[in-house]
Ligand SMILES: [Ca+2]
């Protein structure tokens with residue numbers, strides 16, 4: 001959202017190569033064994049895909065949503081993208097087969113956009129391809145300027161490409177990107193009005209600016225400057241390619257909002273990522289109607305028979321959903337295979353700490369909405385969640401969750417983890433599967449977390465450690481590391497050949513098998529090493545450690561009794577800067 005280190009490359013292809021098939025049968029399926037010396041066997045073994053897990057549902061006690069009867073939860077398969085770019089991606093599936101999306105606050109395809117300040121811009125990109133892991137992301141034109149005044153930020157909101165016309169909405173934020181209040185630094189604490197849509201009739205190459213402005217917005221709100229709005233930061237419901245599944249040919253917009261007399265007030269109550277209610281509007285989209293409030297209708301509650309009411313009178317708008325102090329950014333997607341809508345809501349209050357996201361389902365947009373999963377601390381700080389309709393399986397059960405994460409990893413002394421693995425600032429696409437009631441998921445054990453792994457009980461020491469890294473990262477039970485969670489690996493301080501890591505135990509240990517995992521980044525790689533045991537014996541590794549850290553080198557040998565072992569690096573890949581180890585596991589003979 002703000003204050004990002006700028007990474008200017010969109011890495012294409014890497015992600016696809018780094019990800020193993022999502023259908024790994026069990027842990028440690030190996031290739032052919034390869035004898036090196038008598039009784040020493042070395043081979044490359046697969047590791048269970050990181051991040052494969054059912055996300056626990058932990059709704060707060062006052063959650064107003066009934067649990068879904070048809071969808072019982074969400075499984076993250078561990079398969080995810082690795083795009084380096086700005087954030088705020090809300091892809092719209094156009095009739096030409098491409099996705100078109102806004103983005104900002106970062107660098108995408110070599111171009112910078114920043115939506116804070118008087119010179120605010122918002123980016124426009126096309127996402128070409130059918131593989132969510134290998135999309136070509138290109139700007140259709142330079143990021144477009146539009147004044148946020150009298151607010152201080154102007155950010156991307158709903159974006160829709162329909163019948164070849166791109167409608168690109170923005171919304172205002174204030175009073176500033178970081179605001180200190182009672183000792184806590186907030187990010188953009190006030191959500192402002194929606195100054196309409198800019199329009200392109202050539203897939204984003206050229207634009208006609210919105211005729212509206214922050215002072216003359218599309219919806220007649222707020223009542224006074226910096227006051228609450230209802231159709232805040234509205235997002236289009238994703239009805240599939242060229243809106244093919246719209247129930248009536250109309251475009252629908254979800255806004256987030258709050259009321260003037262909030263019974264549960266708080267600072268930053270209604271921000272870019274926190275709200276009290278969700279509201280719904282609809283319009284038959286055309287260049288003539290999209291910026292004309294007279295063309296809009298607003299959800300106004302239900303009649304006595306339970307039928308939804310629609311009104312052209314904005315003052316009669318009613319909340320679609322109301323959960324005071326627990327709502328925020330909202331998106332919805334129609335899932336043809338399920339004949340259901342899914343809604344993603346992020347409660348990101350207080351704007352720059354951990355964030356909670358939840359997924360609701362309904363047969364109709366006007367509800368009733370039921371809870372599929374409440375994902376506490378998802379991300380840890382994930383925001384702008386949506387399910388692009390282009391990447392939904394025919395049965396509606398396998399989808400790709402699009403989001404951005406961890407824009408504020410160090411605000412207010414807060415430490416954020418990357419969870420699920422593969423999250424990042426920028427564009428994240430994670431494969432997920434919706435679970436049916438009673439469906440069981442095969443758990444894939446992590447060999448490093450096994451109690452038989454005696455490396456976990458060792459003392460780990462390295463002859464150097466890069467600032468921010470520790471030797472203990474190599475025995476923390478996780479084969480992770482940069483560009484993910486850096487605490488999950490050991491990296492030396494500029495070490496190459498000669499770098500070493502020693503594990504030692506207070507009492508002698510019987511050992512007969514090791515697993516070694518390289519740092520997951522593609523610069524640093526161990527191509528040669530010896531394992532030196534305290535009994536004087538040595539084993540040389542038979543081949544380089546797999547560079548991307550998704551596989552391990554397994555070394556099995558006749559049991560020996562030792563009090564320590566040292567991995568001494570003897571050879572590294574040319575590009576290596578800080579050699580290290582993501583994880584080492586040590587097993588005794590009973591586990592051989
Ligand atoms: Ca409130």
Ligand SMILES: [Ca+2]
Pocket residue numbers: 473474475476477478479480487488489490582583
């Ligand atoms: Ca580790």
Ligand SMILES: [Ca+2]
Pocket residue numbers: 518519520521522523524525526546547548549
């Ligand atoms: Ca590596």
